Amino acid sequence: MTTHLDTSTSASAPAANGDDGAGLLPSPALPKSPASRLxxxxxxxxxxxxxxxxxxxxxxxxxxxxxxxxxxxxxMFGYLFGGQMQVPGGGNYREFLLPGMFAMSMVFGIETTFAAVSTDAARGVTDRFRSMPIAASAVVVGRSVADMAHSVVALAVMVVCGRLVGWSWHDGLVRAAAAFALLLLLRFALLWVGIYLGLVARGPESLVAIQVLVWPIGFLSNAYASPASMPDWLGAVAEWNPLSATVAAARELFGNPGWGGESFAARHAVELAIAWPVLITAVFLPLAVRRFNRLDR
Structure with missing residues (x-):
């Protein structure tokens, strides 16, 4: 759905005085000071x-x-398959599962971002925005703010669901808040992946390809099962999956059952849950901005 925006005025920039001689409203004057531009x-x-x-x-x-x-x-996983799942070290499988599902809901957000960005690009809405007298960063920032708000709501829905099936945090509200912050940090990083891929594809028909990418990455992790239960080579891949770092860190901070282990990834889950999103953001945020700036007008 294309939203009509008035191109005669900017959202906040003051209009220039005078007439352009053709009976048209002049373009608004660009703010000059850094504070005004911000x-x-x-x-x-x-x-x-x-x-x-x-x-x-x-x-x-x-x-x-x-x-x-x-x-x-x-x-489905908690009740249909959960009875057959064994938690390393013992514990309730649903308490093991929920931190993984919190992280998976952040990963699924890539599809929402990709679909919205690619649809706007394919319909020419993005090019139209770029031709308007609005801040160049507004299109990308507006999308990211909206999708982060959506992710906060999605996480709240998942927490309510978790509470209803018996999940809870056990190590205090401060550590729980830190776990939620790490989950949203992962979503923020993946947001730029979705924006970049959406600008590259410029068509929502490529969503299936994104799903083919997202689902294996999501399932090849410790979200549903311990890497120790997998073949050695596959367990190593799952253990170093960025999603696994966030899931392991969330389980640790929530005080939920975890998969343990003595590897570097297992002992430094919190540090990796910060490092991986920072690295992903450092790679894909500049790529997204450069791709946006190079779109054909």
Whole structure:
């Protein structure tokens, strides 16, 4: 759905005085001071964030399905397969599972970001925004703010689901808050992967290819099973999966059963849960910005 924006004025930049001699409204004057440019960019970014919120309000079915799909996976794995799963060191499988599902819901967010960005690019909406007198960063920042807000809601839904099936944190609210922060840090990093791939594909029909990429990465981790239960080579791959670092760190901070181990990845899960997202962001954020700046007008 394409949202009409008035191209005669910016979200926050003041209009220039005078007429252009052709009976058209002049383009707004660009702010000159760094503080004014920052306010201008923030206001334009918020305008485009609200655009996404309005899309979700008008088409709530897709949003609701995206929020409920991870819940379905919790019920399926927790109750349908959970009786056959053994937790290393003992413990309740659903308490083992939920931190993994929290992280998986962050990974699934790549699909939401990719679909939105690629659809706008394919329909020419992104090019239209780039031709408007708005801050160049507003399109990307507005998308990222909206998707991070969506991820906070998705995580809240998953926590409620977890509480209903018997999951809880056991090491205090501060450590639990740190675990949630690491989960959102992973989502922030993967957000730039979704933006970059969406700008490269420039078409929502490539979503299947993204799903083929996301699902193996998600399942080839410690989210559902311990790497110790896998063949040695496969367990090593799963252990060093960036998703596994966030899941292991969340289990440790929540005080939930974990897969343990004496490897470097097992002993430094929290550090890796910070390092991997920082590395992913450092790679894909510049790629996304450069790709956006090089789009054909």
């Amino acid at each position: 306010r201008w960019a923030a206001a334009d970014s918020w305008t485009l964030t609200l655009r996404t919120f309005r899309h979700w309000a008008r088409q709530p079915a897709a949003l609701i399905l995206a929020l409920l799909f991870p819940v379905l996976l919790v019920l």
